[in-house]
Amino acid sequence: xxxxxxxxxxMCDLFDVTPRTLRFYEQKELLAPERTGNRRLFTKxxxxxxxxxLRGKRFGFSLEDIRQILDLYDPDQNNxxxxxxxxxxxxxxxxxxxxxxxxxxxxxxxxxxQLVIGAEMISYAQATAAE
Amino acid sequence: xxxxxxxxxxMCDLFDVTPRTLRFYEQKELLAPERTGNRRLFTKxxxxxxxxxLRGKRFGFSLEDIRQILDLYDPDQNNxxxxxxxxxxxxxxxxxxxxxxxxxxxxxxxxxxQLVIGAEMISYAQATAAE
DNA sequence: CGTTATGCTTACGTGAACGTAAGACGGTAC
DNA sequence: GTACCGTCTTACGTTCACGTAAGCATAACG
Ligand SMILES: [Zn+2]
Ligand SMILES: [Zn+2]
Ligand SMILES: [Zn+2]
Ligand SMILES: [Zn+2]
Numbered sequence: 001x002x003x004x005x006x007x008x009x010x011m012c013d014l015f016d017v018t019p020r021t022l023r024f025y026e027q028k029e030l031l032a033p034e035r036t037g038n039r040r041l042f043t044k045x046x047x048x049x050x051x052x053x054l055r056g057k058r059f060g061f062s063l064e065d066i067r068q069i070l071d072l073y074d075p076d077q078n079n080x081x082x083x084x085x086x087x088x089x090x091x092x093x094x095x096x097x098x099x100x101x102x103x104x105x106x107x108x109x110x111x112x113x114q115l116v117i118g119a120e121m122i123s124y125a126q127a128t129a130a131e
Numbered sequence: 132x133x134x135x136x137x138x139x140x141x142m143c144d145l146f147d148v149t150p151r152t153l154r155f156y157e158q159k160e161l162l163a164p165e166r167t168g169n170r171r172l173f174t175k176x177x178x179x180x181x182x183x184x185l186r187g188k189r190f191g192f193s194l195e196d197i198r199q200i201l202d203l204y205d206p207d208q209n210n211x212x213x214x215x216x217x218x219x220x221x222x223x224x225x226x227x228x229x230x231x232x233x234x235x236x237x238x239x240x241x242x243x244x245q246l247v248i249g250a251e252m253i254s255y256a257q258a259t260a261a262e
Numbered sequence: 263c264g265t266t267a268t269g270c271t272t273a274c275g276t277g278a279a280c281g282t283a284a285g286a287c288g289g290t291a292c
Numbered sequence: 293g294t295a296c297c298g299t300c301t302t303a304c305g306t307t308c309a310c311g312t313a314a315g316c317a318t319a320a321c322g
């Protein structure tokens with residue numbers, strides 16, 4: 001079970017990823033699990049970050065893109081310039097996401113329309129065949 | 132200018148892609164431009180498809196994913212089984228997109244919250260520095 | 263206490279989506 | 293007519309995001 005810490009396997013089961021993936025993300029500085037000896041211990045922070053990573057991936061962002069916005073989600077509290085940069089980047093990213101939402105709505109509308117056309121084609125074909 | 136047909140360069144300028152990309156998409160059967168001699172001539176159909184391709188990419192779909200739903204957008208009118216398959220796949224894809232929309236809304240909400248926190252951290256730091 | 267599972271590092275391999283370089287061909291400009 | 297531009301094909305190179313295999317350490321089980 002997992003209270004404070006989780007092993008790599010428990011993380012993999014929970015998020016449906018492979019150990020290789022988690023090690024790779026650590027190498028890319030997207031995750032930073034604790035260690036006991038040399039075994040990784042994943043914390044609540046890692047779980048929150050991984051959730052954000054996987055979400056970002058589903059929207060087509062690169063790991064490098066994601067790494068940059070992750071810094072926004074837990075900035076160094078006594079590094080004011082970094083916080084300001086993170087906020088600026090986050091604001092930019094927010095605009096991106098809202099733009100994406102418009103596109104997504106449009107894509108959904110288009111697809112719905114296309115499905116209607118498809119349904120019409122099917123019923124027309126069946127009516128024709130029934131003559 | 133571009134009436135009915137467009138050269139590869141005109142397509143590239145219009146969609147901000149490289150010739151290599153358009154040739155690659157043709158090779159993968161995502162586009163099928165006409166030819167005059169061996170020069171490609173892109174039609175309205177190609178432009179519509181390319182728009183869908185680039186949209187799909189922005190949402191993290193693979194070219195193979197995209198190729199499958201493209202078939203939905205201009206199915207062979209007298210191939211009923213294909214139309215039915217396309218509709219089924221399109222319905223599935225629509226569910227995907229609606230799921231994505233939920234996730235996207237959540238991401239936007241999260242990011243907004245984080246920006247508020249960031250702004251608070253900044254104003255707090257400035258108030259502390261002003262003492 | 264030995265076997266087995268889990269985890270580690272290191273390193274080479276892989277598939278997707280193009281980039282890039284080389285060489286050839288055809289229209290256009292001067 | 294030739295210099296040049298745009299386009300073509302062919303083919304090897306590259307980046308990203310992991311997969312996979314080898315060899316070794318340690319924890320867990322019976
Ligand atoms: Zn457990
Ligand atoms: Zn990087
Ligand atoms: Zn033109
Ligand atoms: Zn394919």
